[in-house]
Amino acid sequence: MNVVRYRSAVAPLRHAPRSRHRAGRGIVETVLAERPDEPMHCLRPHVFAASAERFTKAFPGDVLYAVKCNPEPAVLRALWQGGLRHFDAASLAEVRLVRGMFPDAVIHFMHPVKTRSAIRTAYVQHRVRDFVLDTPDELAKILEETGDARDLGLVVRLALPKGNAVYDLSGKFGASPSDAAALLRTCRRFAARVGLSFHVGSQCLEPEAYERALALAGEVLDMAGVAIDLLDVGGGFPVSYPDEVPPPLDDFIAAIARGVRKLGLPPSCRLWSEPGRALVAPGQSVVVRVIARKNGALYVNDGVYGALSDAGPAVGFRFPVRLILADGSDHAGELRAFEFFGPTCDSADRMKGPFLLPADAQEGDWIEIGQLGAYGTALRTGFNGFDQAFLVEVDDRPLLETPGYLPAAMRAA
Numbered sequence: 001m002n003v004v005r006y007r008s009a010v011a012p013l014r015h016a017p018r019s020r021h022r023a024g025r026g027i028v029e030t031v032l033a034e035r036p037d038e039p040m041h042c043l044r045p046h047v048f049a050a051s052a053e054r055f056t057k058a059f060p061g062d063v064l065y066a067v068k069c070n071p072e073p074a075v076l077r078a079l080w081q082g083g084l085r086h087f088d089a090a091s092l093a094e095v096r097l098v099r100g101m102f103p104d105a106v107i108h109f110m111h112p113v114k115t116r117s118a119i120r121t122a123y124v125q126h127r128v129r130d131f132v133l134d135t136p137d138e139l140a141k142i143l144e145e146t147g148d149a150r151d152l153g154l155v156v157r158l159a160l161p162k163g164n165a166v167y168d169l170s171g172k173f174g175a176s177p178s179d180a181a182a183l184l185r186t187c188r189r190f191a192a193r194v195g196l197s198f199h200v201g202s203q204c205l206e207p208e209a210y211e212r213a214l215a216l217a218g219e220v221l222d223m224a225g226v227a228i229d230l231l232d233v234g235g236g237f238p239v240s241y242p243d244e245v246p247p248p249l250d251d252f253i254a255a256i257a258r259g260v261r262k263l264g265l266p267p268s269c270r271l272w273s274e275p276g277r278a279l280v281a282p283g284q285s286v287v288v289r290v291i292a293r294k295n296g297a298l299y300v301n302d303g304v305y306g307a308l309s310d311a312g313p314a315v316g317f318r319f320p321v322r323l324i325l326a327d328g329s330d331h332a333g334e335l336r337a338f339e340f341f342g343p344t345c346d347s348a349d350r351m352k353g354p355f356l357l358p359a360d361a362q363e364g365d366w367i368e369i370g371q372l373g374a375y376g377t378a379l380r381t382g383f384n385g386f387d388q389a390f391l392v393e394v395d396d397r398p399l400l401e402t403p404g405y406l407p408a409a410m411r412a413a
Contacts, residue, residue: 011382011387011388011389013041013072013377013389013390013391014388014389014390014391015074015390015391015392025394025395026394026395026396027042027285027287027324027368027394027396028324030042030392030394031287031324031366031368032324032328036287036289036366036390037289037301038301038388038389038390039286039287039288039301039302039306039307039388039389039390040286040287040389040390040391040392041284041285041286041307041372041376041377041389041390041391041392042284042285042286042287042368042391042392042393042394042396043072043074043075043078043283043284043391043392043393043394044282044283044284044393044394044395044396044397044398045074045077045078045081045283045393046078046395047282047283047397047398047406048075048078048079048082048279048280048283048373049078049079049081049082050082050406051079051082051278051279051280051282051283051405051406052065052078052079052080052081052082052083052084052279053082053083054249054404054405054406055084055249055275055278055279055405056082056083056084057083058249058250058253059253059271059273060253060257060271061270061271061272061273062086062106062270062271062272062273063084063086063272063273063275064086064087064088064108064110064232064272064273064274064275065079065084065086065087065088065274065275065276065279066088066090066110066235066274066275066276067087067088067089067090067094067097067098068090068091068094068276068378069276069277069279069280069373069374069375069378070276070280070284070373070374070375070376070377070378071094071097071377071378072377072391073097073101074391074393075280075283075284075373075377076097076098076101076102077101078283079279079280080101080102080105084279085102085104085105085106086105086106086107086108086272087102087105087106087107087108088108088110088235088274088276089107089108089109089110089111089122089128090109090110090111091111091118092115092117092118092121092122095107095109095118095121095122095126095128096126099126099127107122107126107127107128107130108128108130108132108153108155108272109122109128109130109131109132110130110132110155110197110274111132112132112133112134112135112138112157112173112174113134113138113173114131114138114141114142116141116144116145119131119141119142119145119146120145120146123145123146123149124146129151129152129153130152130153130154130155130193131152131153131154131155132155132156132157132197133154133155133156133157133183133187134156134157134159134173134174134175134180134183135175135179135183136183136186139154139183139186139187139190142154143190148190150190150192151192152190152191152192152193153191153192153193153194153195153229153230154187154190154191154193154194154195155194155195155196155197155230155232156175156180156183156184156187156194156195156196156197157173157174157175157180157197157198157199158174158175158177158180158196158197158198158216158217158220159173159174159175159176159180159198160174160198160199160200160201160213160216163200163201163204163206163209164201164204164205164206164209166201166202166203166204166205166238166315168201170201173199174198174199177216177219177220177223178223180196180220180224181220181221181223181224181225182224184196184220184221184224184226184228185224185225185226188226188227193229193230194226194227194228194229194230195228195229195230195231195232195272196217196220196221196228196230196231196232197231197232197233197234197272198213198216198217198232198233198234199234199235199236199274200213200234200236201236202235202236202276202277203236203238203239203277204236204237204238205238205244205246205247207247207251207252207254207255208255209236210233210236210252210255210256210259211255211256211258211259213233213259214233214256214259214260214262214263215259215262217231217263218262218263221263227266227269228265228269229268229269229270230269230270230271230272231260231263231265231269231270231271231272232271232272232273232274233256233271233272233273234273234274235273235274235275235276235277235278237249237252237273237275237277237278238277238278238402239277239278239281239282239371239374239402239405240371240400240401240402240403241317241318241319241320241371241400242318242319242320242356242400243318245402245403246402246403247403248403248404249278249402249403249404249405250404251404256271256273276374277374277375278402278405280373280374281371281372281373281374281402282370282371282373282398282399282400282401282402282405282406283373283398284372284373284376284377285368285369285370285371285372285398285399286302286307286308286368286369286372286376286389287324287366287367287368287369288300288301288302288366288367288369289301289364289365289366289367290361290362290363290364290365290366290367291343291363292363293361293362293363296336296337296338296339297338297339297340297341298338298339298340298341298357298361298367299340299341299342299343300340300341300342300343300367301342301343301386302342302343302386302389303340303341303342303343303344303349303350303351303386304342304348304349304350304351305342305344305346305349305380305381305383305384305386306342306380306381306386306387306389307369307372307376307377307379307380307389308340308342308351308369308372308376309375309379310374310375310376310379311340311351311353311369312348312349312350312351313348313350313352316352317371318353318354318355319355319369319370319371319372320369320370320371320399320400321355321356321357321367321368321369321370321399322357322367322368322399323357323358323361323365323366323367324365324366324367324368325365326362326364326365326366331358331360333358333359333360334358334359335356335357335358335359336356336357336358336359337353337354337355337356338353338354338355338356338357338361339351339352339353339354339355340353340355342386343384343386344383344384344386345384346383346384355367368399370398370399370400371398371399371400
């Protein structure tokens, strides 16, 4: 008899026993008590909840959390606690995860290309009604697999020109303006709700990018000649890194509001957004251990195949860091620039930084690396067997904060 087994790509993050992360314990205290030899993911639930509360109050519409950014259940629970009720799912697995945790959540299937079984299962078993598409073929699949349902929300993804975001997302998805207009007209014949969406690119530092995208959306709506029920401005909202501080969140919200006003949409048209990084990046850090030092290079027990993918050659983010000495003492040495090498045998497992740390960093010390709530968990792999890590919850503030993304009370704490 044939037996089919499904294996997750990586070992799931292990939650430390409650005795290992008692309430009120900070990261330094936890590190010195546990002396971890595996990467330690440090969650700040209060930061996730506060970010969700701030964003949902600031944005004039529905906030859909992009689950792909960080699907850790503890993160999702904290976002829910902060008032977030809508989720942007990109796979059936994400749909199942959210529905299993939150029976009353509103789940939107925002991937423009889906398998037939994913469409059917999401609709029939998990009460998903909103689906994104960017081709007539995808529309046909959705209609066929939902039995020509009349309670659908069909959202057309509009392609944007290449912009200045750190991550350009213009090359894979989206219909041209003329094709998007035609799709809107077709969707209007079948759907209870019709919408238009776009994405300006991840880590977009320019509020005006949303205004330009909305102007193009207005041209599409004029060509289509149909009323829409929702307009999705996507994600892309940025956070701070050591070498870049974006404009405050309110500047992005104001730019979106200006762009929307010019479209003259009816009051009944609902506005959506899909933040990921902006909600979760500051709420998680990873503590790695130095396993060797070679001059200006520190070899650590996590890398581009683990939580530090965005620090690798493809993107090269510089993350905020701090050193925790193995003997628990304070250090007053000068800072110097280091690069990191990860634990695998691949020479590409390299993070050039530069990362500024005390010059006396050595084997056995630990380094906390911040802003890893976004994709630090999600992009882990099992390459070379370095997939072991565990998770603790801490009460520390983020290593780095972004203007306007947390409530004033927390910033002043």
